[in-house]
Amino acid sequence: MSKKIIMTGGGTAGHVTPNLALLPTLEKDGFSIVYIGSKKGIEREIIQEQTDLPYYAVSSGKLRRYFSFKNFVDPFKILRGYFQAKKIIRREQPDLVFSKGGYVTVPVVFAANKLQVPVVLHESDYTPGLANRLCMPKADKVCVSFEATAKHIEKGKCVVTGSPVREELFSGSREGGLRRAGFSGEKPVLLIMGGSLGAQAVNEAVDAVLDSLLETFDIIHIRGREKLNPQLEGKKGYAQYEYVSEELPDIFAAADLMISRAGANAIFEILALCLPALLIPLPREASRGDQILNAEFFRSKGFSHVLQQSDITPKTMLDAIHALHADADVLRDAMKNSGISNGTQNVIQVIYSVLEK
Ligand SMILES: CC(=O)N[C@H]1[C@@H](OP(=O)(O)OP(=O)(O)OC[C@H]2O[C@@H](n3ccc(=O)[nH]c3=O)[C@H](O)[C@@H]2O)O[C@H](CO)[C@@H](O)[C@@H]1O
Numbered sequence: 001m002s003k004k005i006i007m008t009g010g011g012t013a014g015h016v017t018p019n020l021a022l023l024p025t026l027e028k029d030g031f032s033i034v035y036i037g038s039k040k041g042i043e044r045e046i047i048q049e050q051t052d053l054p055y056y057a058v059s060s061g062k063l064r065r066y067f068s069f070k071n072f073v074d075p076f077k078i079l080r081g082y083f084q085a086k087k088i089i090r091r092e093q094p095d096l097v098f099s100k101g102g103y104v105t106v107p108v109v110f111a112a113n114k115l116q117v118p119v120v121l122h123e124s125d126y127t128p129g130l131a132n133r134l135c136m137p138k139a140d141k142v143c144v145s146f147e148a149t150a151k152h153i154e155k156g157k158c159v160v161t162g163s164p165v166r167e168e169l170f171s172g173s174r175e176g177g178l179r180r181a182g183f184s185g186e187k188p189v190l191l192i193m194g195g196s197l198g199a200q201a202v203n204e205a206v207d208a209v210l211d212s213l214l215e216t217f218d219i220i221h222i223r224g225r226e227k228l229n230p231q232l233e234g235k236k237g238y239a240q241y242e243y244v245s246e247e248l249p250d251i252f253a254a255a256d257l258m259i260s261r262a263g264a265n266a267i268f269e270i271l272a273l274c275l276p277a278l279l280i281p282l283p284r285e286a287s288r289g290d291q292i293l294n295a296e297f298f299r300s301k302g303f304s305h306v307l308q309q310s311d312i313t314p315k316t317m318l319d320a321i322h323a324l325h326a327d328a329d330v331l332r333d334a335m336k337n338s339g340i341s342n343g344t345q346n347v348i349q350v351i352y353s354v355l356e357k
Pocket residue numbers: 012013014015017018124125193194195196197222242243244245248262263264265266267269282287290291294
């Protein structure tokens with residue numbers, strides 16, 4: 001009988017795309033996979049649009065460290081999700097649950113543990129997120145992207161695997177990317193990606209200096225859902241998208257330089273593709289500060305430049321982009337020699353080692 005894995009993870013694309021990276025190998029090795037996500041999260045759209053996996057939705061609640069009236073409702077939602085997940089796990093009888101983090105994974109991991117199904121987690125960030133911290137005691141193994149994350153995890157459980165990067169990202173065509181964007185290829189292409197949900201602050205900072213940037217670059221700007229700027233539609237040398245799926249490999253292949261948030265998945269993709277990037281991490285006020293640490297690690301290794309959002313003015317933005325352009329070869333060489341590889345096969349090995357126990 002073939003083995004079955006339940007995958008879970010959601011909330012933002014960064015909690016889903018590493019699961020996509022694992023799929024081809026697991027499916028080739030004969031595993032059947034089902035997915036548990038939330039009812040309305042981005043994971044539902046990504047899994048249903050980009051895979052044939054059966055998708056189960058469970059109720060999930062946000063875990064907040066600040067006061068909100070929703071704090072009184074969400075525990076019940078999580079509890080409902082726990083009972084729903086138990087029912088799904090009983091029906092599906094998986095051999096293992098693989099969790100990529102995000103709030104929706106908490107009821108799934110707790111249910112798996114209760115039903116004695118082994119759990120493997122992956123933490124992408126420099127410091128573990130709240131959902132993964134809650135789930136870690138229930139996991140058999142915790143895979144991490146950064147070596148430094150190991151100190152937050154119980155000894156014996158942690159494996160430094162790196163970040164799983166989707167294989168198809170390496171097979172894009174520059175011509176294809178230029179064609180999609182309507183560019184001739186004469187100017188270097190600057191790709192701007194503000195995380196899976198887009199980043200309004202980055203969008204505004206780019207819009208403020210756009211005309212000046214267009215003198216040097218052609219620009220592909222992934223702005224996020226409902227964040228397109230209608231005034232820029234049809235502007236020469238500028239192509240905007242809300243979110244890109246199957247076009248992403250070609251768009252990455254066309255890019256010479258990038259401006260990006262410092263979400264853990266995006267930066268390991270940037271590293272794997274050796275793309276010189278200016279990272280603008282999500283500020284501490286809007287997060288737990290994980291992107292600041294992710295970005296600082298990349299800066300310290302000489303892979304990327306970093307500009308803090310609080311330091312953005314039209315002048316700093318333009319200076320930073322031109323400094324990135326000037327330094328591109330040095331950054332590219334540092335990334336080529338990083339010794340950090342695509343984590344996909346390492347994570348697969350951890351899953352197989354737990355299944356063999
Ligand atoms: C706001 C927020 O909570 N951000 C967190 C979220 O980032 P978030 O999920 O936004 O960003 P990541 O960079 O980790 O991942 C984004 C993923 O979406 C893909 N992509 C993006 C845009 C697009 O149009 N198409 C596409 O496929 C990227 O290639 C990447 O694989 O999870 C990360 C990993 O735990 C954290 O580091 C971030 O701090």
